[in-house]
Amino acid sequence: MLIDTTLHGYYIIINAIGEIWHNNEIRYDEIVKLTFSCPVDCLFSITYRRGHCDKPTGILSKGESIEVKEGMIFDVIAL
Secondary structure, three states, rough: OOOHHHHHHEEEEOOOOEEEEEEEEEEEHHHHHHHOOOOOOOOEEEEEEEOOOOOOOOOEEEEEEOOOOOOOEEEEEEO
């Protein structure tokens, strides 16, 4: 399914659940808030795949952000 990101945002997947994200970037704390109801003070491991060509996979650390790509996948684990 193709989504017009200019009108609807980017379709991303966080822990196997689809989300629509309306910004070009997403921050560590924004991913945590979309995933868990516990405070952002908790420690989380965030990995991603299907990112942009220059960095298709990686780890997102607290305080970091990444450019969003259509179909990007994030895995978030509370530590």
